Amino acid sequence: MKKFFRFFLIAIIFILYFLIVTPGTTMEEFFVPQWANNFYKYERENNSFDNLTDVYSFRLGSFYGYISRDGRLKYISTISERENVAISDSAFIHYSATDENLILRDSNSDVITNLDIKGYPLINKNRIFIFPTHREGVFEWDDTGTPLWEKDFGSIITAIDINPGYFLAGMLNGSVELVDRSGSTIFSLFENIDKNEIIYGCSISSDGKFIALTGGISPRMLYIYQKSENEYVLKKSFLLETDFRRRILMKFSPDNSYLFTEGVNNLIYIDINREKMGFCRMEGRLENIVFNKKYGYTIAVSKKENSCQLKIMKSPESCFSDIFFPGNDLMIRMTEDLLFIGIDNRILCISIQEA
Numbered sequence: 001m002k003k004f005f006r007f008f009l010i011a012i013i014f015i016l017y018f019l020i021v022t023p024g025t026t027m028e029e030f031f032v033p034q035w036a037n038n039f040y041k042y043e044r045e046n047n048s049f050d051n052l053t054d055v056y057s058f059r060l061g062s063f064y065g066y067i068s069r070d071g072r073l074k075y076i077s078t079i080s081e082r083e084n085v086a087i088s089d090s091a092f093i094h095y096s097a098t099d100e101n102l103i104l105r106d107s108n109s110d111v112i113t114n115l116d117i118k119g120y121p122l123i124n125k126n127r128i129f130i131f132p133t134h135r136e137g138v139f140e141w142d143d144t145g146t147p148l149w150e151k152d153f154g155s156i157i158t159a160i161d162i163n164p165g166y167f168l169a170g171m172l173n174g175s176v177e178l179v180d181r182s183g184s185t186i187f188s189l190f191e192n193i194d195k196n197e198i199i200y201g202c203s204i205s206s207d208g209k210f211i212a213l214t215g216g217i218s219p220r221m222l223y224i225y226q227k228s229e230n231e232y233v234l235k236k237s238f239l240l241e242t243d244f245r246r247r248i249l250m251k252f253s254p255d256n257s258y259l260f261t262e263g264v265n266n267l268i269y270i271d272i273n274r275e276k277m278g279f280c281r282m283e284g285r286l287e288n289i290v291f292n293k294k295y296g297y298t299i300a301v302s303k304k305e306n307s308c309q310l311k312i313m314k315s316p317e318s319c320f321s322d323i324f325f326p327g328n329d330l331m332i333r334m335t336e337d338l339l340f341i342g343i344d345n346r347i348l349c350i351s352i353q354e355a
Contacts, residue, residue, distance in 0.1 A: 029295060031339070034349040035071040039063045055107055057087045060342035061329030064092070066107045069338065071349060075109055086121040091128075091143065093121045102130065104143060113145035124162040131157065138167065140183065149183025159202045159247055166208055170199025176213060178204065178232075187211070187225075187232045197221070201248035205256040210235075210272065212250050212259050217243055224259065224270065236275045240268070251289045253298065258316060260300065262286035267300050269316035280319055283309050290334040295352055299339070301332045308343070 039060070052074040055066040064085045065076035079085055079094065086093045091112060093102050102115040115121075117139065119130040130139045137152040155171035162168070167179040174197040178187035197215040204211050211225040211232055220240040225232040242248075242264055250261040252272075259270040267280040284304025291298055300311045308330050312321040331342030339350040 030353045032351050032353055034338075034351050036346055036348045037067070037071050037073070039073075039076060039345045039347075055089065056333065056335065056340065057089045057092070057107075058331060058333070058340065058342060058347065059085060059087055060331040060347065061344065063345065067340075067347065069349075071347075074107055077109070084120075086123045088123040088125055090126070091123060093123065095121060097133070104128070104145075112143055115141055115145055117141075117147075122160075122162075125164065127162065127164070129162070129167070138169070140167070151177070151179060151183060151185075153177060159199050161203045161250070163204060163206055163208070166204050168202050168204045168211065170202040170213060170215070172198055174199060174215060176202065176211075178211065189213075200244065200246065201250040201261060203250035203252055203259065205252040206254060207256060210252065210256060210259075212252070212261075212270075214240065214248055214250065214261065217245070220244075222261070222270070224272070236270075238270065238277050249286050249289065254291050254293050258298075260289050260298070260316075267302075267311065267316075278316055280311060280313075280316060281322075282311055283307075287330055288332050290332055290339075292334050292336070292339075292352065294336050297334075297352075299332065299334065301330060303327075303330055310341070 052068050052072060055068050055074045057066055058064065062078045063076060064079065064087055066074040068074065077094065083094065083096045091104055091106055093104055095102055100118050102117060102121055104112040104115060106112055115130065117130050119132045122129045128141045128143065130141060135156045136154060137150060139150045140148045142148055153169060153171055155173040155175060157169050158172050159170035160168060165181055170176050176189040176199060177185050180186050199213055199215045201214040202212065209227045212222065214220065214222045220242050222238040222240050224235045226235040248262050250259065252259050257272055259272060261268045262285065263279060265281065265283055267282040267286065269278050269280065282300065282302050284302040286300065286302050289298065289300045296314055298313050302309045306326055306328055308325055308327045310323040311319055313319040327343040329344050333340050337352050339352065341348045
C-alpha cells in the first residue's frame with residue numbers, strides 16, 4: 001500500500017507539471033501521463049501477450065522484459081543477486097558469472113542461438129559484445145552465434161561507448177582505443193596520456209566526429225578530440241573539480257552540439273562549438289541522460305540515497321522543470337513521442353503530444 005501511494009503521488013506530480021502546459025514549452029506541446037504498470041501484478045498472474053510486436057525493452061531493479069506502447073507486457077522476468085541481463089529491444093541474454101556459454105533469446109524468450117563463450121555480454125541495439133572475465137578485451141558476435149572480431153587491449157577496460165559504427169574503450173592504464181565495425185583500430189592514445197590517468201568515462205559522437213574522455217584524480221581532466229582528415233586531434237581540455245573513483249557517464253547530444261557529464265552535485269555541459277563549460281544544479285549520481293530529437297528535449301536523471309531527481313530542458317541554459325521523487329530502483333528511456341519512467345516495481349508512461 002505504501003509503494004502504491006508513493007507511485008500514485010509521483011503520477012500526480014507529473015500531471016500537475018505536464019497536463020497543464022509546462023513553462024518553457026511551446027503552446028503546441030503537452031506532456032500527458034498515459035498509464036502506470038505494477039510488475040508484481042503481472043508476475044503473480046503470469047499475464048503476458050506473446051503476439052505483441054511493437055515493444056520496448058526495460059530493466060528496472062531485478063525486473064526486466066518487454067512492454068508495449070499501451071502498457072501490456074510481452075515478457076517479464078527477474079534476476080537474482082548473482083545474475084544479470086543484457087537486453088535490447090529485440091533480444092536478451094540472462095546470465096551469471098559462472099555460465100560456460102551464453103544463450104541469446106528473442107523478446108518471447110525463445111532461443112535465437114547459443115554463444116559458445118564465457119564472459120559478460122552487452123547488447124547495443126543490434127550489436128552483441130562479450131567481455132572476457134579478465135575484462136581486458138572484447139569480442140563482437142552476430143546473432144547466428146558467429147564471432148566477428150576480437151580485441152585484446154592489454155589492460156582492464158574501465159569505460160566504454162558504442163554507436164552503430166564504432167566501439168570506444170578507455171583503460172585502467174590510461175590508454176584509449178577506437179575500433180570500427182570490422183575490429184580495426186582507427187584511433188588510439190598510448191603516449192599522449194599520463195599512464196597514471198585512469199579513464200573513468202568516454203563518449204563518441206553519433207557521427208564519429210568527436211571523442212570525449214575524462215581521467216585522472218588530482219587533477220581530473222576532460223578532453224575533447226575532433227576528427228581531422230584521418231586522425232583525431234585535441235580540440236579542448238577542461239579541468240574538472242571532481243574526484244569520483246568510478247565510471248562516469250558521458251553523452252553527446254544527438255546534434256553533437258553539447259557534451260553532458262557528471263559533476264559534484266551538478267550536471268556539467270560542454271558547448272562544443274563555443275568550447276565553453278557550464279553547470280546545472282543536480283543532486284546525487286548521474287544515472288542516465290536521454291534525448292528526444294523530434295521535440296528537442298534533454299532529460300537527465302540522478303539518484304541520491306532514496307530519492308531521485310529528473311531534470312527536463314530544451315537546452316542546458318534553459319532548464320524549465322526539476323522534479324524530485326522518492327525511489328530506489330530507477331529507469332528512464334525516451335522514444336520519439338513517449339517517455340518511460342521506472343521507479344521500483346512500476347513504470348509510468350508519458351506521451352508528448354501536439355495540440
